[in-house]
Amino acid sequence: MPKDSVPRPTLQRLPAYLQLLKRMQQSGATNVSCNDIAGELSLNPVSVRKDLAAVSSSGGRPKIGYVLDTLILDVEKYLGYARTHQAVLVGVGHLGGALLAYPGFAAYGVEILAAFDHSRTLIGSRIAGKPILDVANISQWCRNHRIEIGVLTVPASAAQSACDALIAGGVRGIWNFAPTHLRVPRGILVQSEDMAIPLAMLSKHLEQPEYE
Amino acid sequence: MPKDSVPRPTLQRLPAYLQLLKRMQQSGATNVSCNDIAGELSLNPVSVRKDLAAVSSSGGRPKIGYVLDTLILDVEKYLGYARTHQAVLVGVGHLGGALLAYPGFAAYGVEILAAFDHSRTLIGSRIAGKPILDVANISQWCRNHRIEIGVLTVPASAAQSACDALIAGGVRGIWNFAPTHLRVPRGILVQSEDMAIPLAMLSKHLEQPEYE
Numbered sequence: 001m002p003k004d005s006v007p008r009p010t011l012q013r014l015p016a017y018l019q020l021l022k023r024m025q026q027s028g029a030t031n032v033s034c035n036d037i038a039g040e041l042s043l044n045p046v047s048v049r050k051d052l053a054a055v056s057s058s059g060g061r062p063k064i065g066y067v068l069d070t071l072i073l074d075v076e077k078y079l080g081y082a083r084t085h086q087a088v089l090v091g092v093g094h095l096g097g098a099l100l101a102y103p104g105f106a107a108y109g110v111e112i113l114a115a116f117d118h119s120r121t122l123i124g125s126r127i128a129g130k131p132i133l134d135v136a137n138i139s140q141w142c143r144n145h146r147i148e149i150g151v152l153t154v155p156a157s158a159a160q161s162a163c164d165a166l167i168a169g170g171v172r173g174i175w176n177f178a179p180t181h182l183r184v185p186r187g188i189l190v191q192s193e194d195m196a197i198p199l200a201m202l203s204k205h206l207e208q209p210e211y212e
Numbered sequence: 213m214p215k216d217s218v219p220r221p222t223l224q225r226l227p228a229y230l231q232l233l234k235r236m237q238q239s240g241a242t243n244v245s246c247n248d249i250a251g252e253l254s255l256n257p258v259s260v261r262k263d264l265a266a267v268s269s270s271g272g273r274p275k276i277g278y279v280l281d282t283l284i285l286d287v288e289k290y291l292g293y294a295r296t297h298q299a300v301l302v303g304v305g306h307l308g309g310a311l312l313a314y315p316g317f318a319a320y321g322v323e324i325l326a327a328f329d330h331s332r333t334l335i336g337s338r339i340a341g342k343p344i345l346d347v348a349n350i351s352q353w354c355r356n357h358r359i360e361i362g363v364l365t366v367p368a369s370a371a372q373s374a375c376d377a378l379i380a381g382g383v384r385g386i387w388n389f390a391p392t393h394l395r396v397p398r399g400i401l402v403q404s405e406d407m408a409i410p411l412a413m414l415s416k417h418l419e420q421p422e423y424e
Contacts (some may be wrong), residue, residue: 015408080415098310113417173414189417198266202385
C-alpha cells in the first residue's frame with residue numbers, strides 16, 4: 001500500500017489560498033506574491049513559498065510574483081477540483097437534507113447524484129432534484145453508477161452497515177458525519193467530521209479566565 | 213495572554229472515547245481498561261493511558277480498569293459538556309437551518325437560543341422554536357443574553373461583519389462555517405469548519421491508483 005504522498009499541512013492551507021486568490025482575481029488583481037498571501041492569512045511567508053512551489057510549476061518571479069490566473073488553475077488541479085467525483089449520500093435527516101440541497105459542492109469537484117434512506121415516506125421523493133432511494137439498493141446502485149464517494153449522515157448505530165454497503169459498491173472515500181469510529185479495509189479513506197471536537201475546543205476556551 | 217493549556221491531540225481523541233464509553237455503558241459494562249479502548253479505536257494503548265490519566269483522577273486499577281460511570285463523568289467535565297454555554301447562530305440558509313433544528317447540541321453543552329438573518333421574510337419567524345431576529349440587533353441581544361458562542365453560517369462576504377458584531381456583543385468563541393479567514397482580537401477563539409479540506413483529502417485519495 002503506497003504511502004499517501006500529500007503533505008497534510010500544505011493541503012490544509014491550500015483551500016484558504018484558493019479562496020483568497022479568487023477574491024483577489026475578482027477585485028481585478030493579475031499578480032500575487034507569497035508575502036501578499038502570508039500577510040492576508042497571518043501565515044509564515046516561508047510556508048507559503050514552499051506550499052506554492054509544491055503545487056505550481058509556473059514559479060513566482062522576484063518583484064512580480066505569480067500570475068494569478070495560472071496559480072488558481074494549478075491549485076484547483078492539485079486539490080482535485082478539476083475532475084468531478086460522483087457521490088451518494090446515506091441518511092436524509094436534517095444534515096443530510098441540507099447537504100443534498102447545498103449547491104456549492106460542484107466548486108469542490110464533487111457531485112451528489114442520489115441519496116439513500118430507509119424511510120418509506122422518503123423513498124421515491126426528491127430533494128433538490130436528487131432521488132431518494134432505498135438503502136437496500138446502495139451497493140448495486142453505486143456499482144452501476146461508478147460512485148467514488150459516500151457521504152454518511154446516518155445515526156451512529158446505522159453508520160457501519162451503511163459504510164460496508166458503500167464499500168461493497170466500490171466506493172473508496174467515505175465522508176463520515178456519524179459520531180462513531182468506522183472500520184474499513186485498506187485502500188479506503190474515511191474523512192470524519194466530528195462536531196464534538198470543535199465544540200470541546202470552544203468550551204475549553206470559554207472556561208479560561210477572561211483577559212484583555 | 214495565557215497559553216492554551218489543553219493538549220490538542222488528547223482533546224481530539226476524547227470525544228471518540230466518550231462515544232465508545234457510552235456505548236459500552238448502554239451494553240451493560242461497568243469497567244473498562246485502556247487496552248479495551250485502544251483496541252476498539254485502533255489507537256496506541258500508551259496514548260490512551262496518558263489521555264485518561266490527564267482527565268480522570270479516579271485512576272485505573274490493574275486488571276479492573278476504570279469504573280465506567282465515573283470515567284464518563286470525568287471526560288464530560290473535562291470537555292466542558294457539564295456546563296451549558298449559550299450560543300446564537302447567524303445566517304439561516306440550508307446549513308444554518310439544519311443546525312438550528314439539530315437537537316443534539318445539548319449533549320455537547322451548547323444551547324442555541326436564537327438566530328439572526330437579514331431576510332425580511334425570515335425575521336419574526338421561528339425554526340425549531342427558536343426566534344429569527346434582525347442581524348442589526350446582534351450585538352445588543354448577545355450582550356443582554358450573555359451569549360458566549362456565535363455560530364456563523366453566513367456567506368463569506370458577510371462573515372467578517374457578523375463576526376465583529378458578535379464580538380462587540382461579548383461573544384468569545386466563534387464557530388465559523390463561512391469559507392473565509394476571520395480577523396479577531398486576542399482572547400477570541402475561532403474554530404473554522406472548512407469542508408474544502410476533507411473534500412480535497414478525499415479527491416487526492418481517489419486520484420491515487422487503486423490497490424489491494
